[in-house]
Amino acid sequence: MKIQDISALEVLDSRGNPTVEAQVILEDGSWGQAIVPSGASTGENEAVELRDNDPLRYGGKGVRQAVANIQTQIRNSLIQRDFMDQSQLDHQLIELDGTPNKARLGANAILAVSMAFARAQAQAQQLPLYRYLQGPFTEAVWLPVPCMNVINGGRHADNNVDFQEFMIAPHQAGSFAEAIQMGETVFHTLKALLKQRGLSTGVGDEGGFAPDLKANEEAVDLILEAITRAGYKPGEQVSLCLDPAASELWQNGHYQLSKSTGQILSTEAMIRLWEDWTRQYPIVSLEDGLGEHDWEGWKALTATLGHRVELVGDDIFCTNPALVQQGIDQKIGNAVLIKPNQIGTVTQTLDTVRLAQQNQYRIFISHRSGETVDTFIADLAVATSAGAIKTGSGCRGERTEKFNQFLRIEHRLGAAARFAGRDAFGQ
Numbered sequence: 001m002k003i004q005d006i007s008a009l010e011v012l013d014s015r016g017n018p019t020v021e022a023q024v025i026l027e028d029g030s031w032g033q034a035i036v037p038s039g040a041s042t043g044e045n046e047a048v049e050l051r052d053n054d055p056l057r058y059g060g061k062g063v064r065q066a067v068a069n070i071q072t073q074i075r076n077s078l079i080q081r082d083f084m085d086q087s088q089l090d091h092q093l094i095e096l097d098g099t100p101n102k103a104r105l106g107a108n109a110i111l112a113v114s115m116a117f118a119r120a121q122a123q124a125q126q127l128p129l130y131r132y133l134q135g136p137f138t139e140a141v142w143l144p145v146p147c148m149n150v151i152n153g154g155r156h157a158d159n160n161v162d163f164q165e166f167m168i169a170p171h172q173a174g175s176f177a178e179a180i181q182m183g184e185t186v187f188h189t190l191k192a193l194l195k196q197r198g199l200s201t202g203v204g205d206e207g208g209f210a211p212d213l214k215a216n217e218e219a220v221d222l223i224l225e226a227i228t229r230a231g232y233k234p235g236e237q238v239s240l241c242l243d244p245a246a247s248e249l250w251q252n253g254h255y256q257l258s259k260s261t262g263q264i265l266s267t268e269a270m271i272r273l274w275e276d277w278t279r280q281y282p283i284v285s286l287e288d289g290l291g292e293h294d295w296e297g298w299k300a301l302t303a304t305l306g307h308r309v310e311l312v313g314d315d316i317f318c319t320n321p322a323l324v325q326q327g328i329d330q331k332i333g334n335a336v337l338i339k340p341n342q343i344g345t346v347t348q349t350l351d352t353v354r355l356a357q358q359n360q361y362r363i364f365i366s367h368r369s370g371e372t373v374d375t376f377i378a379d380l381a382v383a384t385s386a387g388a389i390k391t392g393s394g395c396r397g398e399r400t401e402k403f404n405q406f407l408r409i410e411h412r413l414g415a416a417a418r419f420a421g422r423d424a425f426g427q
C-alpha cells in the first residue's frame with residue numbers, strides 16, 4: 001500500500017524541550033503518529049539527535065531542521081511509494097540519510113517516521129501494534145516486570161545522590177496489573193517515609209523522589225524500608241534494580257562521586273562496591289555499573305558478578321547491533337538495554353533485540369529521561385517478550401501512560417496474558 005502523505009511538527013517533551021512528532025498516512029486512509037523521546041545521560045555512540053543550535057530558540061534545542069527534513073527530503077523520497085514491510089521502509093530512510101549514525105537527517109526525524117509508519121501499517125493490517133511488531137518473535141503474550149524508578153539521582157535530579165536510578169522490581173506478582181499495584185503501594189509508602197524523615201518528596205525527571213541524602217546507600221535503605229512497610233518481603237516479592245549510569249561518573253580513568261563525597265574510585269574499587277552492594281541488598285539487575293569506555297572493567301565485572309546478577313549494557317551498547325556483537329564476543333554483560341532512539345529505526349531496534357536473544361542475552365526495554373505520552377515502547381516490550389521494562393514511576397503522566405498501555409494490552413489479551421516474573425532477570 002502506498003504512502004499518501006507524511007508530515008511533522010515540533011512538539012515538547014517532559015522536560016519542556018522540543019522534540020519531533022511525525023504523521024504517516026497510507027492510501028487507504030490508515031494513519032500513524034509518533035513522538036520521539038530524548039535522553040540526558042546519553043551514550044557517545046548513540047545515533048545523532050539533530051538540534052538547531054539556534055540560541056534564540058529553546059536555548060539551541062529546537063528541532064525545526066529535523067522537522068523540515070521530514071517535510072522535504074523524507075517526504076519526497078517516500079510518498080507515492082509502496083513498501084513491502086517495515087524493514088524496506090527503514091532501509092530506504094537509512095540510505096537516504098547516508099551516514100552511519102543518522103547525522104544528516106537526524107535520528108529524531110528518521111525514528112519518528114519509522115514509528116509512525118509502523119502504527120499506520122498496524123492499522124492497515126487491523127493489528128494491535130504489539131502484534132504488528134511481533135514479526136518472527138515468539139507469541140506476543142508476555143507482560144514485562146515494570147521496574148519503577150523510585151529514587152532519582154545523577155543527571156536526572158538536582159540532589160546529592162551520585163547514582164542515577166534506584167528501581168523496584170515487583171516480580172512476585174500474578175499479573176502486570178498486580179505488579180503495578182505493588183509498585184505503586186511501595187511508591188506511596190516511600191513518600192510517607194520521606195515525609196516522616198523530613199526529606200523532600202519532590203521528584204526528578206523520571207518521576208522518582210529526589211531527596212538530598214546522607215549517602216548513596218541511604219537510597220537503598222529507604223526503599224527497603226518502604227517495601228517492608230508496604231507489607232512485602234524485599235528480595236522475595238519486590239527486588240531492586242540499579243542504573244548508576246557510571247559513564248557520567250567517569251573522569252580521567254576513574255569514577256568520581258562528585259555529587260556526594262567527591263570520592264574517586266578506580267575500576268577495581270567500583271567492582272568491589274557492586275560486589276558488596278549485590279551481596280548486601282536484593283539487587284537483581286545492575287545497569288551501567290561501569291562506564292562506556294571501560295571495556296576491560298566491564299569484562300572483569302561480568303566475570304565477577306555475571307553468574308548471579310543481571311548486568312545490563314546501556315551506554316556501552318547504545319542499542320547498536322555492532323556494539324552488542326562486540327560485547328557478546330568479549331563476554332561483556334548479560335543483558336542489553338533497548339532504547340529505539342539510540343539507533344534510530346524500528347527495524348534496527350528489532351535487529352538488536354534478535355541478536356541479543358539469539359546469544360542468550362536478556363533484553364530490558366527503556367524509556368528516555370525526556371519522554372512524552374507516546375507508548376510505543378510498551379507495545380515493543382510485549383512484541384519482543386522482553387522480561388523487563390523501565391519507564392519511570394508513579395506520578396508523572398508521560399511515565400504512567402506506558403503503564404496504562406500495558407494494562408490495556410493485558411486486558412485485551414485476557415486469559416492468554418502471561419507475566420514475566422523473576423525469570424526476567426535470569427534468576
Ligand SMILES: C=C(OP(=O)(O)O)C(=O)O
Pocket residue numbers: 038039040041042043243245314366367368369370
Ligand atoms: C533512561 C536513561 O537515561 P537517559 O534517557 O537520560 O539516557 C538511562 O540512562 O538509562
Ligand SMILES: [Mg+2]
Pocket residue numbers: 243245287288314315
Ligand atoms: Mg542507563
